[in-house]
Amino acid sequence: MIKISSNKIIDKIINSSRATIEEIVYLLEADNSQELFEAADRVRHDICGDAIHIRGIIEFSNHCRCSCLYCGINNRNKKLVRYRLTTDEIVSIAKEAYDVGYKSIVLQSGEDMHYDADIVSSIIKSIKSFGDVGVTLSVGERDYEEYKQWKKDGADRFLLKHETADENTYNYLHPHSSFKRRLECLHQLNELGYQTGSGFMIGLPDQTLETLAKDILLLQELDVAMAGIGLFIAHDETELKGYPSGSSLLTLKCLAITRILLKRPHLPTTTSLEVKDFNNRHNAFSTGANVIMKKLEPYKYRKLYDIYPNPTIKEKTILEERKEVEDYINKIGRYVSKTPGHAIVI
Numbered sequence: 390m391i392k393i394s395s396n397k398i399i400d401k402i403i404n405s406s407r408a409t410i411e412e413i414v415y416l417l418e419a420d421n422s423q424e425l426f427e428a429a430d431r432v433r434h435d436i437c438g439d440a441i442h443i444r445g446i447i448e449f450s451n452h453c454r455c456s457c458l459y460c461g462i463n464n465r466n467k468k469l470v471r472y473r474l475t476t477d478e479i480v481s482i483a484k485e486a487y488d489v490g491y492k493s494i495v496l497q498s499g500e501d502m503h504y505d506a507d508i509v510s511s512i513i514k515s516i517k518s519f520g521d522v523g524v525t526l527s528v529g530e531r532d533y534e535e536y537k538q539w540k541k542d543g544a545d546r547f548l549l550k551h552e553t554a555d556e557n558t559y560n561y562l563h564p565h566s567s568f569k570r571r572l573e574c575l576h577q578l579n580e581l582g583y584q585t586g587s588g589f590m591i592g593l594p595d596q597t598l599e600t601l602a603k604d605i606l607l608l609q610e611l612d613v614a615m616a617g618i619g620l621f622i623a624h625d626e627t628e629l630k631g632y633p634s635g636s637s638l639l640t641l642k643c644l645a646i647t648r649i650l651l652k653r654p655h656l657p658t659t660t661s662l663e664v665k666d667f668n669n670r671h672n673a674f675s676t677g678a679n680v681i682m683k684k685l686e687p688y689k690y691r692k693l694y695d696i697y698p699n700p701t702i703k704e705k706t707i708l709e710e711r712k713e714v715e716d717y718i719n720k721i722g723r724y725v726s727k728t729p730g731h732a733i734v735i
């Protein structure tokens with residue numbers, strides 16, 4: 390058998406921005422990913438520069454109508470104490486963050502219909518009135534008219550992960566919805582002019598390397614402006630209790646391949662990677678990532694936004710945490726972005 394070199398495949402992907410499932414699987418299987426990681430770091434440098442965008446995320450409600458089999462805040466988890474922040478609370482947290490330098494606010498929640506279209510609109514408008522600040526929504530599947538209204542009110546981006554590109558697995562993991570509906574929402578968001586983000590998890594049941602290749606190719610098809618690629622961590626109050634966690638190395642390989650193939654998306658280092666091993670933050674920044682997300686809501690709520698087990702650390706203020714992450718970014722030889730970090734267009 391002719392031995393193909395990773396290097397050749399990597400160069401081909403970078404130059405043509407095309408990859409086959411087989412080529413991606415080959416890179417995911419490789420024992421040594423040094424060349425892939427270095428290539429991803431080069432592409433990140435050339436396309437995104439050395440800035441790291443710090444996004445402030447407000448997880449404003451853990452009520453959720455969905456029953457995702459992997460997620461700790463699924464509606465079947467009766468043990469979880471549920472919370473909702475008021476509009477005033479959300480806007481005042483966002484203001485505190487804006488005042489210490491955040492230029493990008495992500496509003497995330499479970500699928501909570503308590504926040505109707507007008508409530509969300511008023512939050513978007515209040516935050517946009519601060520000044521030069523990007524607003525990202527991450528509130529799940531909603532009606533086209535709602536997406537449209539929020540875009541008109543100033544929302545810049547929308548995050549809606551496809552979670553897995555395998556339709557059967559998707560439908561099994563999301564009994565309340567369907568893969569088709571997910572894609573429909575993603576296409577609507579694109580059509581409405583959102584900077585759209587998607588993403589997937591590594592380590593889901595029945596996942597193969599082919600599935601991961603399809604996940605990356607789906608991100609390309611959707612032409613995403615950002616992508617969250619994280620590893621699955623089992624939660625005790627879910628159907629996937631006891632299931633093994635995803636691999637950090639495989640997650641980093643997916644991140645790197647996404648960078649060399651798609652080039653332009655903003656790619657965060659995901660918290661799930663850091664939960665496994667804090668060094669993974671640095672690893673992700675060396676293999677294609679250019680974004681970090683920091684939680685902003687009070688700690689008593691963070692503990693309840695219990696998607697997967699995540700040991701809580703010492704309480705700090707929004708300012709202290711901002712300083713800490715800025716120092717970290719400078720220490721690793723990158724710099725803190727001073728802009729909202731909108732989509733990169735190439």
Ligand code: 5AD
Pocket residue numbers: 459460461550552589590619620621622623624661696697
């Ligand atoms: N492990 C890792 N990520 C998870 N998510 C939900 N549950 C888990 C889990 N157990 C991620 C999904 C989802 C977002 C809410 O969090 O990608 O989109």
